Amino acid sequence: MSFTNTKLALGVAAATLTMAGAMVAPQAQAAGSSAERVADAAARKTEALEAQMQQMAAQMQAMQAELSRVKSSSADASTANAKVQELDQWMASVKSTPAQASAKDNLVAVRGGWSALDHARGNTTPLTDGALLSNNRNNEGFYFGGAFDFNVNNDLFGLVDDTSFAIELGVEYAQYGTGTNALTDGTLTALQTANGDTIVLNGHSPRATDSRLRINASPKIKFLHGSKFRPWLIPVGLDINILGVPSNAVSVLNAGLNFGAGAEYDLFRGIVLGTDVRYHYSTSKLDGTPTDGFNAGGYVGFKF
Helix, strand or coil, X not given: CHHHHHXXXXXXXXXXXXXXXXXXXXXXXXXXXXXXXXXXHHHHHHHHHHHHHHHHHHHHHHHHHHHHHHHHHHHHHHHHHHHHHHHHHHHHHHHHCCCCCCCCCCEEEEEEEEEXXXXXXXXXXXXXXXXXXXXXXXXXXXEEEEEEXXXXXXXXXXXXXXXXXXXXXXXXXXXXEEECCCCCCCCCCEEECCCCCEEECCCCCCCEEEEEEEEEEEEEEEEXXXXXXXXXXXXXXXXXXXXXXXXXXXXCEEEEEEEEEEEEEEEECCEEEEEEEEEEECCCCECCECCCEEEEEEEEEEEC
16 A cells, blocks of 8 residues: 555656656756857847947048048138239239339440541551552541440349449441542652563542441440449450452451440439440451551430
8 A cells, every 4th residue: 555655656756857857857847948049139239239330430531521621622622712812913013013113234335536547548658558549647536336235134244243244236437537549649750560561650639538437346334233323344356347449459348356345324214324445456457458547436325
């Protein structure tokens, strides 16, 4: 009886445990499934938060870039406005400043004075010094002419401040008196030909004016730029000499050099008074006719 009761109790206990296990297993399985779902949800939320953070970071970068662009545009606009204001101020100052005439550095002048040759043309021997066609023995006379000074720069090519360099183009007429033709005025009574024949020269010859024409091109250095008083110097220039009465060889043209110095004063509104001295030199006489000489005179010029 007690064995039977024991077996019964064991069976009930086994049945109870079986039922309890059956009830606990679904609960455990349900609990495990719920934890997995919670973890998955947390992972998805984490991913969503990361995506949102990345999106927010990208938006922040875009906002920073836009802010930098706006600041740069504002700075550029401020700079442009400052430049515009500066230009406006400059234009206003230019408009308010009285117009000033530009400096006049070029010059056209008329000149004249005394002239003397180193040697007179006439000589006791008509066959020398070009006296065959003119026996003028006067070596002093006068000259007059004109010149044009073209200003190149006012600093001597960057070497010396306030020192101008100009090119002078000038022409002058000089006259030294009159003479007669030795062939026809009786100075030479006869000429003998190569065949030994004698030619008697008689008659009257009118007096011929012994004149010269000089054309020059010379570099001119003017000092004290900007001052009313300006000394100047011609270190060496080119001369072209033309005889009014031909030489013994009937030549009328030769070349030479000229050297000069002087000074000028701006008297009133570009009207200039000046003085100059020059020496004209040729390497040889023009077929026996002297052309070397000295000039001293003055000039009146007009700046433009």
